[in-house]
Amino acid sequence: MAQAENAERQGSRAGSRDEIERAILDAAERVFAEAGFGGATMQAIADHCGLPKANLHYYFASKKQLYRRVVERIFRVWLQAADSFESSASPEVALRRYITRKMELSRAHRYGSKVWANEVMHGAPIIQDFLETTLRDWTESRARVIRRWIAEGQVRPVDPHWLLYMIWATTQHYADFAHQIETLNHGPLSDAQWDAATETVCGIILRGIGLEGGR
Amino acid sequence: MAQAENAERQGSRAGSRDEIERAILDAAERVFAEAGFGGATMQAIADHCGLPKANLHYYFASKKQLYRRVVERIFRVWLQAADSFESSASPEVALRRYITRKMELSRAHRYGSKVWANEVMHGAPIIQDFLETTLRDWTESRARVIRRWIAEGQVRPVDPHWLLYMIWATTQHYADFAHQIETLNHGPLSDAQWDAATETVCGIILRGIGLEGGR
DNA sequence: AATGACCTTGACTGATTGGTCAGGCCTGCT
DNA sequence: AGCAGGCCTGACCAATCAGTCAAGGTCATT
Structure with missing residues (x-):
């Protein structure tokens, strides 16, 4: 049957x-x-x-419900990227992998990132509970990891929150402000440019917190 | 009369x-x-x-015209901040002053920053010509300054564009994503937190491009 | 081929919203 | 007081849009 x-x-x-x-x-x-x-x-x-x-x-059923489904789907993608921040790895590896993954997301899911940005800018009417639960928990758990690295002398002392905001802001900028970047660039970024941007972002942040002595 | x-x-x-x-x-x-x-x-x-x-x-006269006036006013504020990037100063001084100014703007003009972000995310229907003229000229002129610093060995070699995007993204994030930050922070940032965030952003970026050996 | 479950869609409706306008109001001048 | 010019606003349109609906279509099963 x-x-x-x-x-x-x-x-x-x-x-x-x-x-x-x-x-x-x-x-x-x-x-x-x-x-x-x-x-x-x-x-x-x-x-x-x-x-x-x-x-x-x-x-x-409704525009609002469709919107909610869109946001939920983006949230699932975000969670997947969050997992790439492995607290068991060394700070270089963990942060480099996380930043790289977030840059890839910005490239592959430009529209999703924009919807997310819009939602937060408008006061997060739909995802507020997620911000207060999942996102906050995740952030605090990673902040603890970063503080551990600092205590072990692996990372220069910085408030982990400012560091995480910097990573989020920079990587998502390539999606949310893609139009501005492409205007200044006279066209979309090439593969090589994406790689170079990713490498530069990793380099500045890692070096900025006292990692990556060489190169 | x-x-x-x-x-x-x-x-x-x-x-x-x-x-x-x-x-x-x-x-x-x-x-x-x-x-x-x-x-x-x-x-x-x-x-x-x-x-x-x-x-x-x-x-x-119309909603569109009111919106245009709002955007134009924000543009004037942006220009004012752009001037704080003095090409005659040392890279430490110029970048630190510019980042600090942009952080102050994010704090004082949260809504303006959000309108700007919205406008760019929606394809810049109103400010497109500005992106192609004023913003592009400004960006290229500062990129030349940064390249000069690099040639003089004062700054590690990075594509100036990725650096500028990083500064824009990070500073504007504190305005555009203020709601998310305040949720994670259990309330608005205090004066001390704004100072700390500004100092951390300056520190990571300056150190990230090879400046500020000490502290 | 008949049945029934599910899908498709043009036409319609009620609510919202940008924009208009005629008439009223206030102030300074003579 | 009387007048003129600018300012204010309640009430009113026309357009747009989310959401509805009823009629019709398609397919698997029997």
Whole structure:
């Protein structure tokens, strides 16, 4: 009985339910990023994924709920990147890996980063509880790791919070302000430029806290 | 003849025309910052400065024009900060002064910074020409100064652009993401915390590019 | 081919919002 | 007092947009 294999079970036009939802979420992420929640219209989102507007409301009850789903998806990606900050590794390795991962995220998920920035700038109406729980816990746990490094004399004494904010700010800037960067750069950054920017960010921060004596 | 001293010349309710326009611009800056252009309503702006909505349209023809005036005002403040990067000073002095000034701006003009961030994130529909002229010229001129420092062996070799982006990102983060920072901090930053953050940002960046051997 | 579950969509609606306007108001001048 | 010029505002449009709905389509199962 029941639906057996559910892959490709719906054949009317496009793919499965999951695929359609993902297409809508992709379009919504982009439109929300470029216009903000208030400036985004369901019609624009519909146009971006080639669906009639009424169809969006079949998959997502309301604009607010669609937005919430977009933000939740971005949150999951953020968590994944947070894991790359391994507290068991040496400070050089842990920080370099974390910064590199965040730069990759900025490149791969420009729109997600923008939606996140918008959400926080507007007072985090949706993710406030996440800021107060998951983000705060994560931040304090990494702050403890950094303080341990400082106590062991591996890292120069700095308040870990200012350091973390610096990493977040710098890496996310490449997504949130991509338009400004690309204007100054006369076009998108090349692979080599991304690598160079990542290396420079790692270099300045690591050296700035007393690591990486050489090179 | 004519209006002689024009200070306090209108007495109906509030202050002079300039004062009213400034009150509207202040309210608009805040509302645009917190809701984005699309999410902001003229009614909300009117409420924030205690004027009836129709009165706003007496002073500003349209929402778009009001927004443009807000952005132009922010641009003027930005220019003022840009001047604090004196190319004639030593790299330590020039960069430290510039970073400090930008941190002060983030503290004093949180909403302005947010409006700017919003504008750039949405593709800079209004300030595009400014990005391509004033900002690009300024950036290239400071990049030349930094390259000179590098050639003179005063600064470690880095692409000046990545360095400037890092400064912009980090300092503006304290305005744009103020809500997130205050959530993690269990409240607004104190004077001492602002000083500490500024000192840490200066320290990491200066040390990161090979300056400030001591301390 | 009939059934039923699920998907699609054009047309519609109620609410919101940018913008308008006519008439009222206040102030300084004569 | 009377007048003129600028300022103020409640009430009112026209446009836009989120969300609804009913009719129709598609597919697997029997």
